[in-house]
Structures are given as C-alpha cells and as structure tokens.
Amino acid sequence: MPQPHAALKARYGAAAPAIPLDPGPVLDALLAQRSVRHFLPDALPPHALEQLVAAAQSAPSSSNLQTWSVVAVQSQAGRDRLAALTGPQNHLRTAPLVLAFLADLSRIARIAARSGREAAGLGYLDTFLMAVIDAALAAQNAVLAAQSLGLGTVYLGALRNQPEAVADLLGTPAHVFPVFGLVVGRPDPARPAAVKPRLPQASVLHLERYHAPADAAAETGGYDAELRRFQASEGLPPIDWSQLVIDRLRDPAALKGRHRLYEALLGAGFRFDDAPATSA
Ligand SMILES: Cc1cc2nc3c(=O)[nH]c(=O)nc-3n(C[C@H](O)[C@H](O)[C@H](O)COP(=O)(O)O)c2cc1C
Numbered sequence: 001m002p003q004p005h006a007a008l009k010a011r012y013g014a015a016a017p018a019i020p021l022d023p024g025p026v027l028d029a030l031l032a033q034r035s036v037r038h039f040l041p042d043a044l045p046p047h048a049l050e051q052l053v054a055a056a057q058s059a060p061s062s063s064n065l066q067t068w069s070v071v072a073v074q075s076q077a078g079r080d081r082l083a084a085l086t087g088p089q090n091h092l093r094t095a096p097l098v099l100a101f102l103a104d105l106s107r108i109a110r111i112a113a114r115s116g117r118e119a120a121g122l123g124y125l126d127t128f129l130m131a132v133i134d135a136a137l138a139a140q141n142a143v144l145a146a147q148s149l150g151l152g153t154v155y156l157g158a159l160r161n162q163p164e165a166v167a168d169l170l171g172t173p174a175h176v177f178p179v180f181g182l183v184v185g186r187p188d189p190a191r192p193a194a195v196k197p198r199l200p201q202a203s204v205l206h207l208e209r210y211h212a213p214a215d216a217a218a219e220t221g222g223y224d225a226e227l228r229r230f231q232a233s234e235g236l237p238p239i240d241w242s243q244l245v246i247d248r249l250r251d252p253a254a255l256k257g258r259h260r261l262y263e264a265l266l267g268a269g270f271r272f273d274d275a276p277a278t279s280a
Pocket of ligand 1: 154156180195
C-alpha cells in the first residue's frame with residue numbers, strides 16, 4: 001500500500017489520500033500554505049508591495065471589470081488603529097504591511113458619471129458579489145506571491161467587525177467596501193506556523209451530483225479528532241471542528257459586529273435593487 005505524500009499527510013492527517021503528487025513549485029506552495037500570525041518587525045524586501053500588487057492584478061477578473069482596489073497601510077499609527085478595530089489582533093502592530101482589499105464599484109460609478117451615462121447594473125447584488133469575488137481572487141494571488149518572496153500572511157476578516165470606523169480610517173468613498181485585510185510580514189522563525197489539516201476530500205468533493213452525507217461520521221470523517229490533535233500540538237485549546245463551526249455561527253452576537261453588514265453596505269452607498277420588497 002503506497003504511503004501518502006508528506007504534503008498530503010500534513011494537509012489531511014489520517015485521511016490523506018495515497019495518491020502520487022505531480023512535482024511542481026506551484027502545487028508545492030499551495031499545499032504548504034498556512035496562515036502566519038507571528039512576525040518580525042523587519043521591513044519588507046524592496047518593491048515587495050509592488051510585486052504583490054502585480055500578482056494580485058494578474059488574477060482573473062469577472063468581465064475584466066477589475067472591481068477591486070487595495071489600500072496599503074504601512075504606518076505604525078495606521079496599523080495600531082486597525083489592530084484595535086479588529087480585535088485587537090496584535091500581529092498587525094508588528095508586521096510592516098496591512099493590505100485592505102476593497103470591493104470597489106466607485107471607479108465604474110465615476111467613469112459612468114463623467115460620461116453622463118447610466119450604470120444601473122451597479123445596484124444589483126450580483127455586481128457587489130462580483131466585486132467581492134474579484135477582491136478575493138486578487139488577494140489570494142498576493143498570498144502566494146508573498147510566500148514566494150519568503151513572506152508570511154494572514155487574512156483579516158475582522159476588518160468587517162466595525163465597517164464604518166474602518167472605512168473612515170481608510171478614507172474609502174461611497175460604493176467602496178473593505179472586504180478583508182491581509183497582514184504581510186517576515187515570519188518569526190522562533191514561532192513557525194504549521195499546516196492546518198482540512199476536512200477529508202470526501203466531505204467537499206461530490207462527483208457529478210451533490211450527495212448530502214447521512215450522518216455526522218460521514219459529514220466530517222474523523223476531522224473533529226484531527227483538528228483536536230492539531231490544536232493540542234499547537235498549544236491551542238483542543239476543540240472539535242463541529243463544535244467550533246456551531247459556536248462561530250451560534251447567534252448574531254457571535255458574528256462580532258458583522259450581522260450589521262447589510263446596513264453598513266447601504267450606508268456606504270451600495271444598492272440592491274433586486275432585493276424583494278418586504279411587507280411591513
Ligand atoms: C476571508 C478570511 C478571513 C480571515 N480572517 C481572519 C482574522 O480576522 N484573523 C485571523 O487570525 N485569521 C483569519 N483568517 C485565517 C483563517 O483563520 C485560516 O485561514 C484558517 O484557520 C485555516 O488556517 P490556515 O490558513 O493556517 O490553513 C481568515 C481567513 C480568511 C480566508
């Protein structure tokens with residue numbers, strides 16, 4: 001019986017598929033990807049920011065509308081303020097760069113306004129979703145580019161915890177929404193990050209048609225125990241993944257401010273003209 005490849009063993013633990021891996025630096029990098037939360041305060045290599053943005057802009061973009069932008073926050077004061085607004089997440093204070101990725105419909109709104117044209121399509125849910133997808137694809141390209149520059153990253157969904165205060169700090173105009181941040185820095189070699197196991201492939205991969213698992217065991221296939229082992233090995237509180245996901249979405253308060261997203265988007269000038277009318 002062939003043994004699973006070491007990279008797959010790290011990614012799946014006991015559920016690692018015993019398949020051969022075609023060699024290649026991109027696949028190697030993808031399978032080794034992990035979030036870094038301990039950084040050195042050292043500056044980034046020269047022109048790292050521009051290289052990350054070039055990688056981000058190389059991501060596909062829906063209809064090439066390029067409905068995203070990014071604010072690079074490098075100042076200590078800016079990062080301290082963002083750290084406070086997002087937790088506090090203290091790794092923002094140490095790492096020299098935080099990229100705030102924006103769903104940005106303002107560029108097209110300005111272009112339309114200058115030419116005196118309607119852009120009614122901006123006011124629909126799919127257009128907002130398109131901007132969020134574009135921003136996410138761009139950011140993940142930046143994550144891999146950072147890895148290839150020897151840098152570490154961690155996303156910052158907590159940027160949405162206090163959306164108005166974050167928009168104020170970043171100076172974003174109407175029709176722009178900060179979707180998430182990306183903290184970038186040199187990983188602290190004294191506190192290396194480990195590859196976190198994922199659900200078995202059988203939990204996420206459906207062949208031809210979706211098949212809802214019939215019971216808890218088929219749903220997560222031993223992942224609760226796998227994640228508990230990972231948490232313990234990292235000195236983190238051991239918790240079943242099934243418990244973790246329920247806790248994270250327990251009630252509106254568990255969303256840590258993000259239950260106000262719709263209201264925040266309307267406040268930022270987004271419209272959802274396709275929203276069904278609600279009866280009073
Ligand atoms: C959109 C998004 C937002 C995230 N927000 C945060 C965050 O605010 N703080 C944090 O420490 N990690 C954040 N993460 C990192 C996840 O916790 C992490 O990706 C997940 O636990 C898997 O671990 P890994 O990236 O090391 O494989 C975020 C990840 C994504 C994709």
